[in-house]
Amino acid sequence: MGLSPVGILALQGDVREHRAVMESLGHHVVSVKTPGDLEAVSAMVLPGGESTAISLLLKSSGLLSPLRQRIADGMPTFGTCAGLVLLARSILDGRADQVQLDGIDAVVRRNGFGRQRFSFETRAEGAGPLQGMSLPAVFIRAPLIESVGDDVEILATIDRDGEDTAVLIRQGSVLAGSFHPELTSDRRCHEVFSTMVEQGTVHTTL
Amino acid sequence: MTEHDTSRTTGTFTVKRGLADMLRGGVIMDVVNAEQARIAEDAGAVAVMALERVPSDIRRDGGVARMSDPALIEEIQAAVSVPVMAKARIGHFAEAQILQALGVDYIDESEVLTPADEANHIDKWAFEIPFVCGATNLGEALRRIAEGACLIRSKGEAGTGNVVEAVRHLRSINASIREIRQADANELFTIAKNHQAPIGLIQEIAETGKLPVPLFCAGGISTPADAALVLQLGAEAVFVGSGIFKSSNPQLFARAIVEATTHYEDAAVVAKVSRGLGAAMAGLETATLESRYAERGW
Numbered sequence: 001m002g003l004s005p006v007g008i009l010a011l012q013g014d015v016r017e018h019r020a021v022m023e024s025l026g027h028h029v030v031s032v033k034t035p036g037d038l039e040a041v042s043a044m045v046l047p048g049g050e051s052t053a054i055s056l057l058l059k060s061s062g063l064l065s066p067l068r069q070r071i072a073d074g075m076p077t078f079g080t081c082a083g084l085v086l087l088a089r090s091i092l093d094g095r096a097d098q099v100q101l102d103g104i105d106a107v108v109r110r111n112g113f114g115r116q117r118f119s120f121e122t123r124a125e126g127a128g129p130l131q132g133m134s135l136p137a138v139f140i141r142a143p144l145i146e147s148v149g150d151d152v153e154i155l156a157t158i159d160r161d162g163e164d165t166a167v168l169i170r171q172g173s174v175l176a177g178s179f180h181p182e183l184t185s186d187r188r189c190h191e192v193f194s195t196m197v198e199q200g201t202v203h204t205t206l
Numbered sequence: 207m208t209e210h211d212t213s214r215t216t217g218t219f220t221v222k223r224g225l226a227d228m229l230r231g232g233v234i235m236d237v238v239n240a241e242q243a244r245i246a247e248d249a250g251a252v253a254v255m256a257l258e259r260v261p262s263d264i265r266r267d268g269g270v271a272r273m274s275d276p277a278l279i280e281e282i283q284a285a286v287s288v289p290v291m292a293k294a295r296i297g298h299f300a301e302a303q304i305l306q307a308l309g310v311d312y313i314d315e316s317e318v319l320t321p322a323d324e325a326n327h328i329d330k331w332a333f334e335i336p337f338v339c340g341a342t343n344l345g346e347a348l349r350r351i352a353e354g355a356c357l358i359r360s361k362g363e364a365g366t367g368n369v370v371e372a373v374r375h376l377r378s379i380n381a382s383i384r385e386i387r388q389a390d391a392n393e394l395f396t397i398a399k400n401h402q403a404p405i406g407l408i409q410e411i412a413e414t415g416k417l418p419v420p421l422f423c424a425g426g427i428s429t430p431a432d433a434a435l436v437l438q439l440g441a442e443a444v445f446v447g448s449g450i451f452k453s454s455n456p457q458l459f460a461r462a463i464v465e466a467t468t469h470y471e472d473a474a475v476v477a478k479v480s481r482g483l484g485a486a487m488a489g490l491e492t493a494t495l496e497s498r499y500a501e502r503g504w
Binding site: 050052057061111115119120 | 232
């Protein structure tokens with residue numbers, strides 16, 4: 001059985017890197033720029049980019065409402081950086097007109113680590129399916145996950161001023177991270193998503 | 207906000223190049239004050255370039271063009287949440303140091319300003335803030351990358367509203383990349399010599415088939431159709447200088463160029479956003495220019 005097509009939101013951002021990782025995991029990948037494109041996929045990746053620009057383009061392309069509906073209906077969705085900002089239920093330091101896909105119960109501060117000169121690389125410590133793993137993690141003007149709801153699983157953390165800070169979180173069929181696994185050669189975060197895609201597909205075809 | 211943690215490494219090539227990757231598929235707009243910066247952000251700019259005069263005004267005024275006043279850059283940083291870039295003169299590493307101290311997100315070592323050094327560009331490896339540099343051909347692009355640039359933009363001819371030079375530079379860079387892809391290993395050394403470029407970077411292109419950093423387009427883009435053209439020619443994002451705020455309706459032009467950059471392969475969308483825009487900026491014929499900015503730098 002071939003794996004179901006995975007869509008990548010291709011309005012703006014580092015689309016190509018996510019595409020390369022998902023293809024290397026055996027998925028058929030489709031760029032999504034219109035509501036018609038969205039209908040053809042059974043999972044979505046929301047890449048890194050500028051969340052203000054992507055917000056506007058989600059509205060003008062007509063994707064906003066069908067995408068929000070698909071996510072609410074349980075479509076497996078993975079967002080990194082700007083993708084996390086779009087998925088989070090609550091945004092701090094965002095713009096008033098920023099769109100929210102309402103995918104994951106988290107409070108996220110845009111650019112929470114500061115400007116580009118504070119962008120950094122580090123290792124994140126895995127939990128749950130990534131337990132015991134040390135993940136290379138690239139943070140670029142990254143959003144900061146300030147808090148998560150009770151139903152949210154924390155799959156990776158970094159040390160921030162002596163405290164564990166969540167950097168990869170999951171709730172139901174939504175996975176979201178504040179860093180960029182797609183900018184490294186480490187595929188383990190995408191493998192977690194790939195498993196969610198396969199399980200999601202099995203679930204809907206039963 | 208400052209963050210101090212010894213387990214973190216800042217200013218790595220991955221982190222510097224990574225921001226360029228996040229800007230792909232977007233529009234970076236020149237702005238000269240906070241109001242323009244907000245208009246740009248509202249229209250969907252992925253970043254703004256803070257400067258005192260847009261290139262067409264620099265061209266008109268003549269004289270020496272320098273780094274912008276730090277107060278202006280700070281005003282623009284305070285006005286928007288998207289990345290803020292600023293320009294330093296070619297070779298003027300002290301201006302670049304000031305821009306780094308201001309915390310700009312990207313430094314453009316730019317031929318639009320008057321060069322400060324006729325022989326040397328800035329050693330960009332010495333900076334934590336990433337640099338973008340212009341190039342008219344592949345050799346120039348690779349020399350800038352060897353100096354530490356994390357993003358290349360085709361130079362075009364800034365301030366003209368004429369896309370012809372941007373097209374020439376993009377086509378030249380991509381034609382050279384195609385030549386390298388088809389060359390065998392023995393030929394790469396002579397290709398490196400001909401391009402006056404480091405052999406290691408030529409070999410990397412032979413292997414990957416693309417430039418080691420993202421390639422954006424600048425210089426003369428003034429309509430949604432121009433954006434769609436250069437994206438189809440292989441540019442991964444566009445810088446728009448005078449084209450937005452010298453047009454008859456900056457809000458509309460900015461919005462339309464953003465849409466055209468995303469949907470560059472869908473002519474129906476580009477047609478839709480091009481409708482009823484009003485007058486684009488007045489253009490200049492490049493053959494009659496007194497000063498060609500693209501010839502600055504080497």
